[in-house]
Structure formats: structure tokens, C-alpha cells
Amino acid sequence: MNSAKTSTDVHLSKLYNWHGKLMSQRSTAMTHIDLARPVRASKITLSQLMHPEHANLLGNVHGGWVMKLVDEAGALACMRHAQRKVVTVAIDSMVFRQPIRIGDLVIINAEVSFTGRTSMEAEVTVLAENPITGEQMHTNTAYLVYVALDDEGRPTSVPPLKVKTEVEKRRMAEAQERQARRLKNK
């Protein structure tokens, strides 16, 4: 076999080297910010009709049932953001302002409001809808913190949150204050 390099071989090998260098420079230049994900990427809505098995002794919906749905929705929003498994590390106090009735459609909206290194806060709002009239009532808003886990179950870093609108920026600033308070009271 003839091992002498032709000018085409030399040209191609230069081209490959140049392409390889460019790709490695690009990956070095890929900053943490490039990986940021917008709030909309994490948004999720869960809805569920409340049946008699969801009732407490008074015949309204059991608070624990709502808390479970809130935790699920918050976890799903954070999973969408981090594209990782997550665990709940903290749940702020929850206040139920209005009773939810059997026969109501519970609608839970969740989105990521803040990201740390491995932790994320989800803002979760709960609405109860009368499915006949369409009337909706806001029953509570909850804040929960999740930690993303790697394949070995250890905390792993999450993409930063890309906030665009004034509302998103304000929400993130408020969430940052809540997280600072949580860590202070730990």
C-alpha cells in the first residue's frame, strides 16, 4: 500500500484538525448561562376530579390529598427543568384558604421559580373549578424545594433559570429571599 500522502490527504487532515479545534473551543466557550432554561420549559398543569375517596370527615377534600398533588406537580416542574430525577428537600407551610368540595376539578399549576446549584424552588398554585359553571377559586399557593440527583443518587447541578419578564424576575428575587430564610432556619 502506498503510504505517501497526497496533497488532498494533507488538506483533509488540516481540515479535520481545524474542525476538531473549533469544536473543542466551542465546548469550552459553552458557559453555564448557555445551558439556562426558560421558566416556560418547566411549566406543568395537573388536574384531577375530586371523588368521595378524597374526602375528609367533613365531606370536603382531605388536605393531605392536595399536598400530595402539590408535591407531585412541583417535582414534575423541577424534573422538566433539570431533566433529572429530583427529591423534595423542603416544603414551606401551606395554608388552605377555601375548602375544596367533592365534585370539584382540582387544577394544579407548577413552575420553577428559582435555581441554586443543585436545588430548585417550585411555585405551585391550586385552583378548584366547578366543572359545571366553570367558576374557579384559588385555594392556595405553595413553595417547595427539590434537589436534582445524578445516576448514583447524589445531588447534581441544575441549569440556571432564564428569567425574561419583569414578573419572572420579581418571582425569582422573592424565591431567592425565601431560600435564604430556609437555609438560615435550617
Ligand SMILES: CC(C)(COP(=O)(O)OP(=O)(O)OC[C@H]1O[C@@H](n2cnc3c(N)ncnc32)[C@H](O)[C@@H]1OP(=O)(O)O)[C@@H](O)C(=O)NCCC(=O)NCCS
Ligand atoms: C436532598 C438531599 C439529597 C440533599 O443532600 P445533602 O447532603 O443535604 O446535600 P447538600 O447539603 O449539598 O444540599 C443540596 C441542596 O439542597 C439545599 N438544601 C438543603 N437543605 C435545605 C433546606 N432545608 N431547605 C432548602 N434547601 C435545602 C442546599 O442548599 C443545596 O442547594 P444548592 O446546591 O442549590 O446550594 C438529602 O437531604 C436527602 O436525600 N433528603 C431526603 C429526600 C427525601 O427523601 N424527600 C422526600 C421524598 S421525595
